[in-house]
Amino acid sequence: MQQQSQTEVTRVAIAGLGAIGQSLARTIAAGEVPGMILTAVSARNHDKAREFVSTLKTQVPVLTIEELEPVCDMVIECAPAALLSDIVSPFLNAGKSAIVLSVGALLFNDHLRELANRSGGSIYVPTGALIGLDAVIAAAQGDIHSVRMITRKPPQGLAGAPHLEANQITLDGLTEPLKVFEGNARDAAKGFPANLNVVVALALAGVGPEKTLLEIWADPTVTRNTHSINVDSDSARFTMTIENIPSENPKTGRIVAQSVIAMLKKMKAGLKVGT
Ligand SMILES: NC(=O)C1=CN([C@@H]2O[C@H](COP(=O)(O)OP(=O)(O)OC[C@H]3O[C@@H](n4cnc5c(N)ncnc54)[C@H](OP(=O)(O)O)[C@@H]3O)[C@@H](O)[C@H]2O)C=CC1
Numbered sequence: 001m002q003q004q005s006q007t008e009v010t011r012v013a014i015a016g017l018g019a020i021g022q023s024l025a026r027t028i029a030a031g032e033v034p035g036m037i038l039t040a041v042s043a044r045n046h047d048k049a050r051e052f053v054s055t056l057k058t059q060v061p062v063l064t065i066e067e068l069e070p071v072c073d074m075v076i077e078c079a080p081a082a083l084l085s086d087i088v089s090p091f092l093n094a095g096k097s098a099i100v101l102s103v104g105a106l107l108f109n110d111h112l113r114e115l116a117n118r119s120g121g122s123i124y125v126p127t128g129a130l131i132g133l134d135a136v137i138a139a140a141q142g143d144i145h146s147v148r149m150i151t152r153k154p155p156q157g158l159a160g161a162p163h164l165e166a167n168q169i170t171l172d173g174l175t176e177p178l179k180v181f182e183g184n185a186r187d188a189a190k191g192f193p194a195n196l197n198v199v200v201a202l203a204l205a206g207v208g209p210e211k212t213l214l215e216i217w218a219d220p221t222v223t224r225n226t227h228s229i230n231v232d233s234d235s236a237r238f239t240m241t242i243e244n245i246p247s248e249n250p251k252t253g254r255i256v257a258q259s260v261i262a263m264l265k266k267m268k269a270g271l272k273v274g275t
């Protein structure tokens with residue numbers, strides 16, 4: 001087991017240099033997260049990644065996924081969902097930590113949780129594009145009667161989702177809101193692997209992927225990725241909505257990288273606020 005103490009310096013790897021990875025790399029390389037050092041990055045296109053790294057305040061090597069674990073203490077996974085296990089397994093195997101953004105893929109990689117439990121490594125799921133996981137986790141210590149979420153995204157925020165193709169749903173030229181999915185978080189993670197990680201984070205915090213229910217709307221009248229959660233439990237009833245400004249990737253909100261930075265800072269802070 002190689003878990004670190006709060007005061008040790010953590011060597012951070014970033015796997016995936018898209019909307020989230022680039023934003024994280026800029027912030028960590030600028031020294032804005034005390035106790036964390038950006039040590040290596042990985043991307044599909046190494047030339048493009050090297051060009052990006054040259055703009056950072058600290059220079060780090062661009063490595064393959066396999067080369068990250070031997071030189072880093074923790075990995076932040078922000079790559080396509082299909083790579084989740086390849087990126088995270090070596091770190092967990094070594095008893096180290098992984099912050100996971102492709103949360104939906106955790107449902108189809110049960111071995112990662114088992115690996116973490118066996119090795120003493122940790123998988124961290126940030127609140128990401130969502131809101132209120134602290135309240136859901138607290139409510140889950142008692143009895144939660146129901147968890148429902150409604151997501152509205154501009155059509156381009158849902159483009160390319162396998163569920164749309166499988167059901168021959170076309171969003172081109174949409175002029176009014178269209179409900180494109182109603183079901184549970186597990187089916188949403190299959191049908192929208194790059195668009196609805198948030199509902200899986202909600203499921204893991206609360207009542208699990210079968211009982212967490214979701215509607216997805218392709219809505220040409222909204223410009224923000226909007227998620228509303230409704231929870232009813234024996235301790236509280238709450239409804240919360242977040243309206244995310246998309247990043248350069250229309251599927252991903254700007255707040256996601258900020259949520260990860262907040263998590264990194266909390267790991268090293270003496271005062272930790274929130275559940
Ligand atoms: N938990 C949450 O709240 C949220 C989670 N997400 C999820 O986070 C993940 C990242 O999102 P986002 O940054 O928007 O995605 P992007 O599509 O913007 O970036 C993905 C990056 O992964 C890289 N990549 C592709 N193949 C490989 C490979 N073989 N090795 C290393 N890197 C590779 C790409 O590299 P290259 O540039 O070279 O092509 C690209 O830079 C996605 O799974 C997304 O669904 C997104 C939003 C919210």
Ligand SMILES: O=C([O-])CC(=O)C(=O)O
Binds near residue numbers: 129196225226
């Ligand atoms: O959950 C996701 O993958 C992304 C999302 O909805 C958002 O950024 O609003």
